Amino acid sequence: MNEKHPMDYLLREDRIPHIWCPGCGLGSSVSCFIMALEDSGLDLNKVVVVSGIGCTGRVAGYINLDSFHTTHGRAIPFATGLALANPELKVVVYSGDGDLIAIGGNHLIHAARRNINMTVICVNNFLYGMTGGQVGPTTPLYAKATTSPYGNFERPFNLVYLAAASGAVYVARWTALHLRRLTKSMTEALQKKGFSFIEIISPCPTSYARRNRLGDGLDQMKFYHDNSIIRHGADPKEADIGFQTKIVVGKFIDVERPDYHTFLTEGLAKVVGERK
Amino acid sequence: MIKDREILTGEHFMNGDFACAEGAIAAGCRFFAGYPITPASEIAERISERFPEVDGIYIQMEDELGSMAAILGASWAGVKSMTCTSGPGFSLMQENIGLGAMTETPCVVVNMQRGGPSTGLPTVLGQQDMMQARWGSHGDYEIIALSPSSPQELFDFTIKAFNLSEMYRVPALVMGDEVVGHMSEKVVIPPKEEIEVYPRRKYTGPAEEYLPYKPDEDLVPQMVAAGEGYRIHVTGLTHDEKGYPVVDAEAQKKLVPRLVNKIRKNAEKIIEIEETNTEDAEVIVLSYGISARTSFRAIELAEKEGIKVGMVKLITVWPFPEKRVYQLASKVAGFVVPEINCGQIVYEVERCVKGKTKVTLVSHPGGHIHDPRDIFQAIRNILK
Known part of the structure; x- marks a missing residue:
């Protein structure tokens, strides 16, 4: 019974059990991630995981790579410092929708605009899970949360549209059900130079599903199964998510644009070189 | 790197903000993240002009929260890093100054103080952030702060701040003000060999024996950088010597008094008057x-x-x-x-x-x- 799982070397076993609830999609997303790490062919000593605060913020602590668990909303600028100070690193920001889109939203759009070489994995459970299920900028219209007890009346962000419009060179969305496809997207994002963004729609049985009477984690997975539409190359603008509506998933954007560090250093070499 | 452009040895007639930037370069700073604010912008301007000559990275962030986070990240990539700001920006940096204190991340923050509170007197001086320097972030911690009174001291103390920050693994603050930042005076930049630069306290032993938060005798632990194969975990949560989060009173008792005492018990070595x-x-x-x-x-x-x-x-x-x-x-x-x-x-x-x-x-x-x-x-x- 003591046989090791072949992926164990990429997890900090001494930190398991993790803190996530039964039925949460975070665990399966991490499984995909460690498979993608292997598939990517990257030197894993040069891959760094940075998280912010929240349930997803704990990912950094479980993955056996150089990892940083930072402040709420600041994973992306922290990662910007790492990525620019040592361009040999592949920096992955793994955090939640509240962390990356609300308190950290400004950093997301600017890192994408600059095309900083990093992969941002945003696990979207439609609300603030760790603090007890409060409404957030991704909560679908009319969905209930502890601070929207009568339903949410704020229009949510469409994350893939936001990332694409801000300049991300790779944008994909999957649910926690799409393990094989998610792993493939993560692998592609890891191999891509520049700002890549992956949204993972994840069940939150404890807060989101319970309050909205959507059943348990399995029921949410069943919902994803019945309602996800795979549409590669779809216009991200058309991929809004409503309350219990169809979810458009797939790879939306995959384009080439020089990442910021390359663009900067090559540009400066031309100008400053002349000043010598 | 352009030869001989690292340390501009000689006598200059230079403003304080420029002298601060030159001090940072002389101390080995090669990453700067900042956000424009009067009266500190000239530091960023000077750095943005000078860094390409010394292979440094300048980035203008979207705000001061991001600037402070970015210099912490860069420091963990093994590069000496700095930001500069003034009152309102200093307020925004406080949370991540606390992250720097908790994760023991060397870095330098320059605050060219102006009159406050709030937007206050954007273009003229104040010395109203002195207690904020000490107590600005939440929780218990100790910090190092220096106070220059001339462009020459801005050069000298910026180097000193980098050295103390590396020695004690704590963010070091240079608490200038609008007048010292904007006045121009003689600044003497010594030859490279006369400038004392303290290196990072690096751990170079085997990974399996490394405890990232096990302190040396002076209560300061040794550091590695991301990408060196040590697979470290660094968190703003209360943590054990391994760096793993442990959220209980016992772990807090072991960690927080050490963070405070590494400054208090070494105070006589740090203090200069x-x-x-x-x-x-x-x-x-x-x-x-x-x-x-x-x-x-x-x-x-x-x-x-x-x-x-x-x-x-x-x-x-x-x-x-x-x-x-x-x-x-x-x-x-x-x-x-x-x-x-x-x-x-x-x-x-x-x-x-x-x-x-x-x-x-x-x-x-x-x-x-x-x-x-x-x-x-x-x-x-x-x-x-």
Whole structure:
């Protein structure tokens, strides 16, 4: 019974059990991630995981790579410092929708605009899970949360549209059900130079599903199964998510644009070189 | 790197902000993240112009929250890093200064103080962030802060800040102000070999034996960088020596007192003050930054009247030279503390003299330096 799982070397076993609830999609997303790490062919000593605060913020602590668990909303600028100070690193920001889109939203759009070489994995459970299920900028219209007890009346962000419009060179969305496809997207994002963004729609049985009477984690997975539409190359603008509506998933954007560090250093070499 | 452009050895007529930037480059800083703000923008401008010559990375972030986070990230990539700001931006940086203190991340934050609160006096001076420097982030921690009073000191103290930050693995603050930042004076940049630069306290042993938060005897742990194969975990949560989060009272008791004590127990090694004529003084003026320079004129006026006035000029403001202030307290009729705020460091002086002598604040709310005659009058009043 003591046989090791072949992926164990990429997890900090001494930190398991993790803190996530039964039925949460975070665990399966991490499984995909460690498979993608292997598939990517990257030197894993040069891959760094940075998280912010929240349930997803704990990912950094479980993955056996150089990892940083930072402040709420600041994973992306922290990662910007790492990525620019040592361009040999592949920096992955793994955090939640509240962390990356609300308190950290400004950093997301600017890192994408600059095309900083990093992969941002945003696990979207439609609300603030760790603090007890409060409404957030991704909560679908009319969905209930502890601070929207009568339903949410704020229009949510469409994350893939936001990332694409801000300049991300790779944008994909999957649910926690799409393990094989998610792993493939993560692998592609890891191999891509520049700002890549992956949204993972994840069940939150404890807060989101319970309050909205959507059943348990399995029921949410069943919902994803019945309602996800795979549409590669779809216009991200058309991929809004409503309350219990169809979810458009797939790879939306995959384009080439020089990442910021390359663009900067090559540009400066031309100008400053002349000043010598 | 462009040859011979790293350290601009020689005599310059240079403003304080530029001198600060040159000090950072001389100290080995190669990553800068900042956000424009008066009166600190000239530091960023100088760095953005100079860094390509020394293979440094300058990035203008979207705000000060991001700037502070970015320099922490860069420091963990193994590169010495800095940001600069003024009051409002300093407020925004506080949370991540706390992350720097908790994760023991060397970095330098320069605050060219202006008058506050809020937007206050954007273009003119204040010294109103001195207590914020000490207590600005939430939770218990100790910090190192230096106070320059001239462009030369901005050069010298910026290097000193980098060295202390590396030595004690704590964010080090350079608490300048608008006047020292914007004044131009002679700045002497020494040859490279005369500039003392303290390297990072690196761990180079085997990964399996490495405990990232196991302190050396002086309570400071050794550091590695991301990408070196050690697979470290660094968190702002209370953590054990492995760096793993442990959220309980026992772990807190082991960690937080060490973070505080690595500064407190090494305080005598960290603290630097400049004393003038304190041995036979009747009154001592204790001041820092630009107010210290104004005070020298007041002392001249007092000496003309035959009053023996000593001067304690703070180089390190935090940790505060409490032992020395207490020693001096029993020898003098009083301390005069001029500062451009409604009273901050004066409370620290009052705490340290333990009632043994009088302490008088010479306050100025900001926007201008003191009239030396106000300080002179306060010196006189002590002896009345």
